[in-house]
Amino acid sequence: NNVVVSLRALICIHGLLSSHTDFNFLTNELKNYYDKVICYDLPGHGTNSEKFNTENIKRYSLNIYDSLSQYKEIDIIGYSLGGVLFLCNHMNLKI
Numbered sequence: 001n002n003v004v005v006s007l008r009a010l011i012c013i014h015g016l017l018s019s020h021t022d023f024n025f026l027t028n029e030l031k032n033y034y035d036k037v038i039c040y041d042l043p044g045h046g047t048n049s050e051k052f053n054t055e056n057i058k059r060y061s062l063n064i065y066d067s068l069s070q071y072k073e074i075d076i077i078g079y080s081l082g083g084v085l086f087l088c089n090h091m092n093l094k095i
Helices: 020-030 054-067 080-090
Strands: 008-013 036-040 073-078
Touching: 008 020, 008 080, 020 036, 054 080, 073 080
Parallel strands: 008 036, 008 073
Antiparallel strands: none
8 A cells, every 4th residue: 555645844034134943923823724834044054154145046946946856735935035036936036
């Protein structure tokens, strides 16, 4: 019997001059609906000490997408810069 586990993840990406802590109020509310709620810091923000530049943003985004392969369903909440970056990545637009 091959049982397919429906793993659901929620990814939260903050805006410019902010950090993952913007989503603290949401994570407690939404953790019952997802197997994993992940809030990242963009390069140069919060706990991420990498420089904020195009090269780091591209690598950062690809690393996130690679780490999500285990999930069957992924929802993304992003606002401001975080929303734009992941929309561009998802649509394969140049950053």
